[in-house]
Amino acid sequence: xxxxxxxxxxxxxxxxxxxxxxxxxxxxxxxxxxxxxxxxxxxxxxxxxxxxxxxxxxxxxxxxxxxxxxxxxxxxxxxxxxxxxxxxxxxxxxxxxxxxxxxxxxxxxxxxxxxxxxxxxxxxxxxxxxxxxxxxxxxxxxxxxxxxxxxxxxxxxxxxxxxxxxxxxxxxxxxxxxxxxxxxxxxxxxxxxxxxxxxxxxxxxxxxxxxxxxxxxxxxxxxxxxxxxxxxxxxxxxxxxxxxxxxxxxxxxxxxxxxxxxxxxxxxxxxxxxxxxxxxxxxxxxxxxxxxxxxxxxxxxxxxxxxxxxxxxxxxxxxxxxxxxxxxxxxxxxxxxxxxxxxxxxxxxxxxxxxxxxxxxxxxxxxxxxxxxxxxxxxxxxxxxxxxxxxxxxxxxxxxxxxxxxxxxxxxxxxxxxxxxxxxxxxxxxxxxxxxxxxxxxxxxxxxxxxxxxxxxxxxxxxxxxxxxxxxxxxxxxxxxxxxxxxxxxxxxxxxxxxxxxxxxxxxxxxxxxxxxxxxxxxxxxxxxxxxxxxxxxxxxxxxxxxxxxxxxxxxxxxxxxxxxxxxxxxxxxxxxxxxxxx
Ligand SMILES: Nc1ncnc2c1ncn2[C@@H]1O[C@H](COP(=O)(O)OP(=O)(O)OP(=O)(O)O)[C@@H](O)[C@H]1O
Numbered sequence: 001x002x003x004x005x006x007x008x009x010x011x012x013x014x015x016x017x018x019x020x021x022x023x024x025x026x027x028x029x030x031x032x033x034x035x036x037x038x039x040x041x042x043x044x045x046x047x048x049x050x051x052x053x054x055x056x057x058x059x060x061x062x063x064x065x066x067x068x069x070x071x072x073x074x075x076x077x078x079x080x081x082x083x084x085x086x087x088x089x090x091x092x093x094x095x096x097x098x099x100x101x102x103x104x105x106x107x108x109x110x111x112x113x114x115x116x117x118x119x120x121x122x123x124x125x126x127x128x129x130x131x132x133x134x135x136x137x138x139x140x141x142x143x144x145x146x147x148x149x150x151x152x153x154x155x156x157x158x159x160x161x162x163x164x165x166x167x168x169x170x171x172x173x174x175x176x177x178x179x180x181x182x183x184x185x186x187x188x189x190x191x192x193x194x195x196x197x198x199x200x201x202x203x204x205x206x207x208x209x210x211x212x213x214x215x216x217x218x219x220x221x222x223x224x225x226x227x228x229x230x231x232x233x234x235x236x237x238x239x240x241x242x243x244x245x246x247x248x249x250x251x252x253x254x255x256x257x258x259x260x261x262x263x264x265x266x267x268x269x270x271x272x273x274x275x276x277x278x279x280x281x282x283x284x285x286x287x288x289x290x291x292x293x294x295x296x297x298x299x300x301x302x303x304x305x306x307x308x309x310x311x312x313x314x315x316x317x318x319x320x321x322x323x324x325x326x327x328x329x330x331x332x333x334x335x336x337x338x339x340x341x342x343x344x345x346x347x348x349x350x351x352x353x354x355x356x357x358x359x360x361x362x363x364x365x366x367x368x369x370x371x372x373x374x375x376x377x378x379x380x381x382x383x384x385x386x387x388x389x390x391x392x393x394x395x396x397x398x399x400x401x402x403x404x405x406x407x408x409x410x411x412x413x414x415x416x417x418x419x420x421x422x423x424x425x426x427x428x429x430x431x432x433x434x435x436x437x438x439x440x441x442x443x444x445x446x447x448x449x450x451x452x453x454x455x456x457x458x459x460x461x462x463x464x465x466x467x468x469x470x471x472x473x474x475x476x477x478x479x480x481x482x483x484x485x486x487x488x489x490x491x492x493x494x495x496x497x498x499x500x501x502x503x504x505x506x507x508x509x510x511x512x513x514x515x516x517x518x519x520x521x522x523x524x525x526x527x528x529x530x531x532x533x534x535x536x537x538x539x540x541x542x543x544x545x546x547x548x549x550x551x552x553x554x555x556x557x558x559x560x561x562x563x564x565x566x567x568x569x570x571x572x573x574x575x576x577x578x579x580x581x582x583x
Contacts (some may be wrong), residue, residue, distance in 0.1 A: 008094065010304075014085040016135070019079035023139030026072030031143055033062040038280045045272050076135065084131035088123050093311060097121065102316035105380035109341075110312070117195055118309055122239045129302040131142040137295030140288040147285050151278045155270050158278040161257040162285075170251035173293060176242035177300065183235040184304055190224075190231035197224040211314045246293060251286025254279060268328040319382050319396040325406055326398075327391015328520045330356040330487050332377065336386035340371060346372055348541045349386065354534070359519045361529035363562055364538030370522045373538070374490050378521065390488075410513065412493075414477035416461040416468070421450070424476055425460050428483035437483060443481035443512040445505040446472070471506065478509040491512050504529070526566035 007015045026494045036058040076324075095118070099107060107115070139231045152159035190443055201221045203209075208217045257279065264270040332354040339347040349367050354360045362370040379395050395403060416424045425437045432440075441450060441457060449472050453459040461468060461476075468476065475571040481489060491510065507528065514521075523529040530549045535546040537552065537559045545556030 015083035029069035080135040115578040140292035164256035172245035179238035288504035321397035338377040338385035358533040360531040366540040408481040428480035440483040
């Protein structure tokens with residue numbers, strides 16, 4: 001368990017050890033006064049006398065020990081905090097480096113809530129455990145060990161008596177750990193569920209209000225909050241009896257020592273001064289022992305949290321090569337590509353080529369696998385079987401950076417950072433000048449809406465681009481792609497935000513993005529791709545047909561069905577618009 005934690009201390013492991021040593025020294029200073037107290041009491045017990053110097057020396061030593069204890073405690077905590085925060089930093093960086101190697105698609109699947117909780121909440125909660133539990137627990141544990149040894153050296157019989165309560169206390173503590181650990185999984189799972197429900201409740205508030213589902217949504221919220229309470233209490237109930245037992249038994253070192261030790265003195269088997277010394281020392285064992293136990297009890301939690309975090313990365317990392325793109329040309333080939341997100345296969349052996357400079361449209365019913373195919377091409381996931389090549393080179397052989405230089409992927413929903421729109425577009429090519437960014441924005445049909453903004457292209461996008469409408473966000477994303485100017489464009493055509501005016505602008509912007517490129521477009525509006533060089537029809541993860549529009553209409557029933565549906569939708573829109581005009 002310690003190893004698991006220490007692994008993340010990195011080059012600050014020495015600081016961790018130093019903090020433990022300083023805290024041990026500090027705790028030793030809290031024990032030493034009992035020894036000087038004994039030196040003051042001994043003459044009274046043996047009928048001897050004490051000079052003023054001796055009294056002052058012992059009293060002064062006691063005071064000095066208290067001062068040193070405070071100083072060492074403060075220094076120890078400073079060291080333990082330094083090492084704790086460096087450990088948290090190491091842990092965050094380590095997890096980030098693991099995250100980076102995960103398939104991007106798998107990261108997106110888990111959701112923002114999970115990653116935010118892991119990187120911020122869970123790791124932050126470990127501060128208490130690392131800065132206090134570990135060093136203070138260990139240092140406090142060292143004291144009883146030393147004191148018990150001193151008792152044995154003074155008088156082994158009295159030493160033995162002082163240990164009598166220990167087995168019972170340790171047994172109670174062991175029972176507490178066992179019961180606690182068995183409930184810990186449920187407790188954390190309930191916490192996680194409550195966390196997710198609360199995030200979902202807040203995110204989905206708009207939908208909930210619009211559809212009047214307040215009651216239902218609140219019911220789930222309430223149930224999960226109550227469940228968390230029940231699991232917490234359940235965990236506590238399983239532990240509290242044992243906790244009460246060990247906290248009351250462990251400090252009672254004098255329980256057996258006091259009466260039986262007294263008897264031994266009366267029987268002449270031990271001396272009165274030894275008895276007094278051992279008794280004095282016994283009073284010093286309880287508090288550090290209890291503190292140690294309390295701190296150590298959080299170690300299983302620490303270990304559990306680290307296990308939980310590491311388990312998030314159990315997915316095999318993405319197979320990413322180290323070489324640059326060295327393909328002969330920009331022809332893309334899907335060779336018998338199979339893919340499963342989880343158990344069920346969603347692509348069942350897809351094969352086709354996209355010649356350099358051509359426009360290929362992927363069409364198919366919802367769920368047929370169009371987006372999945374595009375995500376495999378931009379290497380968000382590894383194919384389960386088969387391969388995808390670019391200019392003859394397997395995608396898995398080239399680095400992601402090199403692949404990204406060749407491909408611009410424009411998804412339907414693009415994330416905008418909360419910086420100026422100018423900087424958001426400049427992400428496409430970080431070295432671009434302001435003029436180049438402005439020109440790209442103009443070509444992506446952003447000019448008109450930018451003029452209406454007070455600060456124009458210097459306006460902040462808002463978190464995730466919330467300051468803009470959906471259509472505006474998409475055109476900013478297209479401007480990014482125009483600026484990037486990669487030779488291949490993969491475009492997930494937008495379905496939303498398409499009022500006639502927006503549609504016209506979007507088509508113009510898309511025409512700019514794809515001009516002179518090798519293009520794969522996921523088409524949702526078949527009319528827009530009727531002139532494509534090649535149309536690939538997907539049907540439930542299989543290729544149902546490949547060809548040009550006119551040919552496919554005759555040879556591919558799946559395409560004909562899609563086309564008729566598209567025509568029906570267009571006719572419906574025209575008649576709806578007419579109806580609107582008439583009204
Ligand atoms: N992250 C995921 N985890 C599990 N299954 C998924 C995931 N994403 C998609 N699928 C499944 O894979 C299949 C193909 O989905 P995909 O999104 O590629 O289809 P699509 O043709 O792009 O659909 P649409 O036109 O609605 O976007 C579907 O059965 C879908 O349910």
